[in-house]
Amino acid sequence: MPSPGSAQESAPASRRSKITPERAQELYTAVLDLLRESGYDSLTMEGVASRTRCGKSTLYRQWGSKPELVVAALHGTRRTLFSDIDTGSLSGDLREAARVVDAASGQDTALMHALSHAALQNPDLLCAMRSTLIAPAITAIDAMVERAVRRGEIAADNPAAEYVAAQVLGIMRARPLLEGRYADDAFLARFIECAVLPALGLPVPPPAPGVSGT
Incomplete structure (x- = not known):
């Protein structure tokens, strides 16, 4: 019989098993676009769902809350502006x-x-x-x-x-x-x-x- 701890550890994995990496990238891009357009306070899970044609329940099941989704979007779209710069001076x-x-x-x-x-x-x-x-x-x-x-x-x-x-x-x-x-x-x-x-x-x-x- 699995322990309570192991059940808790398996829950996040099952919660995050239904969205493909490609679909996640689409959602992350939409989240960041909405943030740039209207700011963090105005960002809602409903707005993300509408922009991406994704069910709000799916977003909550996958990420749990707005802050979790924004954190995931930041990490999922990470890039470095200056990493390739080397002009010699x-x-x-x-x-x-x-x-x-x-x-x-x-x-x-x-x-x-x-x-x-x-x-x-x-x-x-x-x-x-x-x-x-x-x-x-x-x-x-x-x-x-x-x-x-x-x-x-x-x-x-x-x-x-x-x-x-x-x-x-x-x-x-x-x-x-x-x-x-x-x-x-x-x-x-x-x-x-x-x-x-x-x-x-x-x-x-x-x-x-x-x-x-x-």
């Missing part, structure tokens, strides 16, 4: 990161803003947001800095080196609050040239064609 890497952020501003940046307040109230959601949206970006930027140290661009003991990720990711979060718009390519490139590179003791490269400080 730190200034080039950071400017390419600015371009990538601009291209993704309606996706990842909007998602972070949609989740930020709710994540502070929900430890699991905060952990998922950090591990899927924030930590990979920090790791990639730290890798850019480490390559710059190995190339001799900056000294290993440069006190500003450990704050590059905080500067870049922080301004991405702050500009919508301060100015009501996302940190686009031109703004981020100017920020990197005026704040990040000087702190590292690096020369400011000439602006790319078409890039202004607006």
Whole structure:
């Protein structure tokens, strides 16, 4: 006769056995799209069910609650914006990161803003947001800095080196609050040239064609 503990352990597996990985990806994409459109508070299981033509009971049976579904969607669609960037110089890497952020501003940046307040109230959601949206970006930027140290661009003991990720990711979060718009390519490139590179003791490269400080 199975013990109560083993019955409890088998319940999640049976609860999650009816949706294919492909269908789950469709649901996760819809969840994140709805979050970007209207925020966490306005997201409902009914809305997800309507958007995906999925029964609400199926969603509850599979994930149990809205927070569980959002956490699963974050983990199920995890991607790293900056992982493939390696231009051969730190200034080039950071400017390419600015371009990538601009291209993704309606996706990842909007998602972070949609989740930020709710994540502070929900430890699991905060952990998922950090591990899927924030930590990979920090790791990639730290890798850019480490390559710059190995190339001799900056000294290993440069006190500003450990704050590059905080500067870049922080301004991405702050500009919508301060100015009501996302940190686009031109703004981020100017920020990197005026704040990040000087702190590292690096020369400011000439602006790319078409890039202004607006």
